[in-house]
Amino acid sequence: MQRKAYVPGVAVLLAALLAACTGSDDSGSKDDPRPGEATASATVAQPGRYDTLPDPCVSVDHGTLDSLLPGIKQLTDATQRDQAYEGEATQTYDTDAKAGCRWKVESTDATHYVFVDFERVVSWTNAVSDDSKAQEVYGGKVEAADLPEPTPAASAEESEGTGEGTDEETDEPEGTGEATAAEPSAGPSSSASRSASSSGSSAPSGSSTPSATASLQPRTLDGLGDEAFLDDALGTSKQRTVTVVFRTSNVIVTVEYEEQPATTTVVPDSEEMQDRALNLAERLAEAFDD
Secondary structure (H helix, E strand, C coil), X not given: CHHHHHHHHHHHHHHHHHHHHHHHHHHXXXXXXXXXXXXXXXXXXXXXXXXCCCCHHHCCCHHHHHHHCHXXXXXXXXXXXHHHHHCEECCCCCCCCEEEEEEEEECCCEEEEEEEEEEECXXXXXXXXXXXXXXXXXXXXXHHHCCCCCCCHHHHHHXXXXXXXXXXXXXXXXXXXXXXXXXXXHHHHHCCXXXXXXXXXXXXXXXXXXXXXXXXXXXXXXXXXXXXXXXXXXXXCCCEEEEEEEEECCEEEEEEEEEEECCCCCCCCHHHHHHHHHHHHHHHHHHXXX
16 A cells, blocks of 8 residues: 555656656746857948058058158269168067158258058957947047147138128128129138148238148148148248148058258248148058048
């Protein structure tokens, strides 16, 4: 009697344990994703446009170097002139990640330096694209440059001219011709200046000094790469350094152009140096777009 009562109890216990194990497996198969599903559903950031870098020492043509380095034409020795054109590559461990080149030429009036640097930015995480990482690196360079706030001089002159024209038109209807003549002068001063020479030459001689000075200040630039800025600094020994930095996709390009006069009584011309540096930057940007 005792044996018959015990056996059914064991069977019930085994059945309960088996049901519990089976239920645990079923719940796991329904709720847990398959190993491949999580990877497939994760968003992978897009890689940058560039996976290599060109050689900066061959990226600047001889004609541009003739403009940037006037003393190169004074070199009578053909070997020295060829070496001056070649430049000197900066040391780097990976030319597809960072590459630079320097040129230096002395003349009777001054010594000129040119430095070109290419930096390819790569994001090592799937959550951030190469372009986004490059934007972050570029933003750090802008912050380090500590660009001044845009001067309100040009906009103030424009609003003054517009205000005078409006008053004349309201109080004296016959003065409409004067108000109309004042409007075109506001166009060049209100437009964003990327080239210093164009903004300076377009202003009238009587009012060109304030507007030209404002247009030559360190500033952000439009129409050069995805984003760009220009810095202009004058050292204590009258050396001037113009720096142009622009980003195109995941590559950041830096152009530095410096002039050290032979005497401290001479101050390098800011407009001329900015024109030359911008011309080089534009050529480099076009080469990356090709």
